[in-house]
Amino acid sequence: MKYFIHHNESFPPHYDLILDSGGAIETFRIPEDFFFDLVSGSPVEYEEFKGTDIKGAAISCEAAKVAVEDSGDYTVSKSGNIILKGGRITGELVIERGSRKITLIPG
Numbered sequence: 001m002k003y004f005i006h007h008n009e010s011f012p013p014h015y016d017l018i019l020d021s022g023g024a025i026e027t028f029r030i031p032e033d034f035f036f037d038l039v040s041g042s043p044v045e046y047e048e049f050k051g052t053d054i055k056g057a058a059i060s061c062e063a064a065k066v067a068v069e070d071s072g073d074y075t076v077s078k079s080g081n082i083i084l085k086g087g088r089i090t091g092e093l094v095i096e097r098g099s100r101k102i103t104l105i106p107g
Contacts, residue, residue: 003074003084009065019074026050028102039089043103
């Protein structure tokens, strides 16, 4: 399973954390101002999109305004958390769906 982090400069600027399981896409949109908090281990609020491919995940952007910030593999732990192993970001992603918060425990 693969993950990607895109920085989108469109208004409002944000990051998309995209989890691709091979059969479905799940996207967590994080406001640009809170992305540093996320990679520092603080919980941040997110917007969620789901789909079967990138277009189905409701990601709308202009190609010239999007940059891939990181990518890599991920697995799901027994507790249901996401283990990221990327070029720049590694750690355990804790998703609190009820409160719409996401926390990265750097690893």
